[in-house]
Amino acid sequence: MQTLSVFQNISLDGYFVDGDGQMSWAKMDNDAEFNKFTTENAKAGGTLIFGRVTYDLMVSFWPTAQARQMFPEVAEKMNNGAKVVFSRKMEKAAWTNTKLEKGDLAATIRRMKSEPGQGMVILGSGSIVAQLAPEGLIDEYQLVVNPIVLGAGRTMFQGVPERLNFKLTKTKTFHNGKVFLAYAPA
Secondary structure, three states: OOOEEEEEEEEOOOOOEEOOOOOHHHOOOOOHHHHHHHHHHHOOOOEEEEEHHHHHHHHHHOOOHHHHHHOHHHHHHHHHOOEEEEOOOOOOOOOOOEEEEOOOHHHHHHHHHHOOOOOEEEEOOHHHHHHHHHHOOOOEEEEEEEOOOOOOEEOOOOOOOOOOOEEEEEEEEOOOOOEEEEEEEO
16 A cells, blocks of 8 residues: 655745745755755655646746756656646646546545555645545655745645644754654544
8 A cells, every 4th residue: 555645845834835826935945955855855756746736836847957957866756757636627737757637536546545656745735635634645744844934825734624633753954944844643
């Protein structure tokens, strides 16, 4: 059985996107320690899971020459690894190794978890997290808390109808002020 994890950058005030729906504030920076961590995390394997909005954001950057020059190992994984995008509006997903899923999100993830594989990781895609978290389908939440306050935006749990409890499983602090936190459902 595959596991499903979330890898998400959040601000100190708990947002994963700013008031304009952007994630550019959470980009990799000049901190070698953090960039090494991100690169190693990207190499871990598994299928990347996106909603349409995050997919559009990712496909606009990772296949570019700039991405390959700035972050070659991460770009390699992003471009050549298996990807699934959930969207009822898209007609086709053109990014290499991307499968488009239009069906029931929770049912599809349950099916995918039961299949062989290296695991799955949701990147961004707060609406997917908010739908799957109450269903108990996410096995690990990996959060990078960024030392920034956005003042407005959207949380990845926006719309979750009930309290969810978690236990802390890992932490790591970086020189750039970012903190990695990993949680499992309690």
